[in-house]
Amino acid sequence: MSPLLLLLISFIIKACAIDLHSPWTMSAGSTYGSYKFNVLHHLTGISPYFESNSEGLNPDPPQDCTIDRVAYLLRHGALYVNEYDYVSIIEPFLQRLKNASNYVKFSESTDLSFLTHWTSPVSNSREQIAKLSKLGYLEAFSLGTRLAYRYPHLMPTAKDTSFKVWGSNANRTKHSAEALFAGLFAGHETIGKMVNVSENSDRGADTLTPTRSCPNFDVSKGTRQADVWLKNYAVPIIARLNAKVPGFHFSAHDVMAMQELCGYETIIRGSSLFCGIFTSEEWLSFEYYFDIKYYYELGYGNDLSPTLGMPWLVATSDLLAHAKANDQRLYISVAHRQIPPLILTALGLFNDSEYLGTSNVNPVLPLDKINYQRAWKTSSFISFLSQIALERLNCKSTAYNGSYVRILVNSVPKPLPGCVSGPSDSCPLKQFTDYVKQRHKQYEDFTKACGVKNKNVPDAMTFFVKEQTV
Ligand SMILES: *[C@@H]1O[C@H](CO)[C@@H](O)[C@H](O)[C@H]1NC(C)=O
Ligand SMILES: *[C@@H]1O[C@H](CO)[C@@H](O)[C@H](O)[C@H]1NC(C)=O
Ligand SMILES: *[C@@H]1O[C@H](CO)[C@@H](O)[C@H](O)[C@H]1NC(C)=O
Ligand SMILES: *[C@@H]1O[C@H](CO)[C@@H](O)[C@H](O)[C@H]1NC(C)=O
Ligand SMILES: *[C@@H]1O[C@H](CO)[C@@H](O)[C@H](O)[C@H]1NC(C)=O
Numbered sequence: 001m002s003p004l005l006l007l008l009i010s011f012i013i014k015a016c017a018i019d020l021h022s023p024w025t026m027s028a029g030s031t032y033g034s035y036k037f038n039v040l041h042h043l044t045g046i047s048p049y050f051e052s053n054s055e056g057l058n059p060d061p062p063q064d065c066t067i068d069r070v071a072y073l074l075r076h077g078a079l080y081v082n083e084y085d086y087v088s089i090i091e092p093f094l095q096r097l098k099n100a101s102n103y104v105k106f107s108e109s110t111d112l113s114f115l116t117h118w119t120s121p122v123s124n125s126r127e128q129i130a131k132l133s134k135l136g137y138l139e140a141f142s143l144g145t146r147l148a149y150r151y152p153h154l155m156p157t158a159k160d161t162s163f164k165v166w167g168s169n170a171n172r173t174k175h176s177a178e179a180l181f182a183g184l185f186a187g188h189e190t191i192g193k194m195v196n197v198s199e200n201s202d203r204g205a206d207t208l209t210p211t212r213s214c215p216n217f218d219v220s221k222g223t224r225q226a227d228v229w230l231k232n233y234a235v236p237i238i239a240r241l242n243a244k245v246p247g248f249h250f251s252a253h254d255v256m257a258m259q260e261l262c263g264y265e266t267i268i269r270g271s272s273l274f275c276g277i278f279t280s281e282e283w284l285s286f287e288y289y290f291d292i293k294y295y296y297e298l299g300y301g302n303d304l305s306p307t308l309g310m311p312w313l314v315a316t317s318d319l320l321a322h323a324k325a326n327d328q329r330l331y332i333s334v335a336h337r338q339i340p341p342l343i344l345t346a347l348g349l350f351n352d353s354e355y356l357g358t359s360n361v362n363p364v365l366p367l368d369k370i371n372y373q374r375a376w377k378t379s380s381f382i383s384f385l386s387q388i389a390l391e392r393l394n395c396k397s398t399a400y401n402g403s404y405v406r407i408l409v410n411s412v413p414k415p416l417p418g419c420v421s422g423p424s425d426s427c428p429l430k431q432f433t434d435y436v437k438q439r440h441k442q443y444e445d446f447t448k449a450c451g452v453k454n455k456n457v458p459d460a461m462t463f464f465v466k467e468q469t470v
Contacts, residue, residue, distance in 0.1 A: 020135045020270055021040070021048065021266045021270045023038045024038060024272075037283075039262060039275045040263070040266060040275070042287040043286070043379065044290035044291065044294070044378040044379045044383070045290060045294075045337050045383070046082075046085075048383065049143075049386070049410075050383060051412065052380060052412070053411070053412045057412070057413040059412065059413055062395065062422075064395055064423075065394060065395040065397075065404070066393070067151060067154070067391045067392065068154075068392055068394045069319065069320055069329050071319055071320065072330075072387055072389045073312060073333050073388050074176075074333070074335070074388075075335065075340060075382070075383075075385060076132060076140070076335075076384070076385070077135070077139040077140040077172075077176045078136035078139060079130060079131060079132060080128035080131050081130075081264050082130065083130045089257045093254050094120050094257075096254065100248050104245055104246075118273075121261075121269050122268070128268075130170075132172045133268060135267050136175075136179075140183065140334075141179045141183035142183060143385060144179065144180040144186070145183040147180075147183075148186065155184070157191070160191070160328075161191060163191055163192025163330075164192055164194070164328065166194075166208065166464075168208040168334065168335040169196050169197060170199060173208075174194075174196065176334050176385070177334040178194060195463070197333075199212055200213070201215075204459060205310075205447070205458055206458040208312075208334075208339065209336060209338075210308040210446070211298075211338045213452075214449075216451045217304060219297065220297075221296045221302055222294065222301065226292040229285075230255075230289055233285035233289070234251075237278070241255075258274045259282075259283070262274040267384075284370060285370065287379055288365075288370045288371075290378055292365050292367065294382065295365055298341040298345075301365075304449055305341070305346075306342075306346045306442075307446055308446070309345055309347070310446070311460055313347065313440075314440055314460065317390075319331060320390060320392045320405060320429065320433075321433045331464065337386075340382060340386050340387070340388055340409075341381065343388050344409070346443075348417050348439065349416070350376050351375065351376075354417055355375065381410065386409075386410055387408075387409070387410060387411075388407065389409075389411075391405065391406045391407075392404070392405055392429065393406055393423070395423055402429070403428070403429035404423065405422075406424065406426040416432070418435075446459050
């Protein structure tokens, strides 16, 4: 092969691989060549964005269908470090590490010898806590460009300057929305504007941060149950690490800190040796910890969840059903990690009880062992830049003629329970809007369920159809 051709190929490979980090993959022996375990796909809220389509439905529009409207709701891109994780988990570990360097010999342990020279990737906590990282900017910009390629016919034109992208008013969400907005036009002149959606507690349902405007919402839910599991799974890890590094006296929180650092250090530096010191079982245990936590805080284990996800779903269902002339056709909103799971419960997706049946006596998430069969795996919908999309399909074939709705979670098509008669298991538009109406009725209204005292607080999400910045 000519050197020029080689150069060209290596350029193309580099140009395609825009990630700032490599996968951290474990493999098995020579007779299990198919086994690949990427640690970074099991870090739930700390996973950099990834897509994993295990069911196999094609994300392309079904044959003879075009997408004529779409709404995206996404979490912001990768942070340097989350505030709670840093202050409560990581910083205490860093303190202990610093202290221990006087009397503990990490150099004598093969796995942990890197700690002799290791420094924290969070080098300036004031500048980094809760801030969008470089990887986060790249993820959001790249998604913007990919959406422009996926939906060229839904992009605004120069005449259509009312185009908007909505971002919740925190720096990490606003900066993600800005990067995505720039990515939609990929270096060309932008059309339209960004809208800043207030996170104030008096916004009721008219917000992208319903957990902040709902007085009855309790952010600590799930911690008690998840900590029971942590105490279980950390036992053998602590025993192993204590044998390797006598004198450090590892705690369950140290284990958690090192597992979290695998994610954050990868985001900041591109890789982390912490990713290599745990087994696949131990990573799956870490993932299960957050699946439990989020199940009781933001999932089916909290009766408030569908109510808090409903305002976005109802507003979006209206956008899909009632097209107006010159209307926007691509809706994108950027918010925090809480909202994708809430919307999924409003939709009724990833509901394990759906498959077990209500008469099943086994708990969905036992606290003494992993339920490997569960549908509620938060890594697949709460990673950085995770996203839920509702696409309206316009189909013209002999089998399917009319409008349908399809749901994508991180680009993976997810059929709606009980509504799969459309192409590629999509749901006929009329049935979809009826489904949303029926579920809206089934769950208490926002202000009532949340115990909002002020009667003037909005009970619906209306900012999509308002002209002004909100
Ligand atoms: C630091 O080490 C000393 C001596 O072992 C101990 O008494 C002290 O509690 C440690 N401090 C922290 C923050 O771990
Ligand atoms: C948010 O970002 C702006 C720059 O866009 C900066 O001036 C401001 O200090 C940041 N706010 C916080 C709380 O970090
Ligand atoms: C967004 O709105 C808040 C008030 O709700 C305001 O404090 C903030 O400066 C606004 N940010 C931008 C970029 O307009
Ligand atoms: C989850 O599934 C169970 C069993 O079908 C059902 O009773 C329950 O209402 C569902 N939860 C939600 C929020 O849809
Ligand atoms: C689809 O339905 C419309 C009327 O509802 C009809 O005019 C058209 O011929 C149908 N197309 C196909 C391919 O069946």
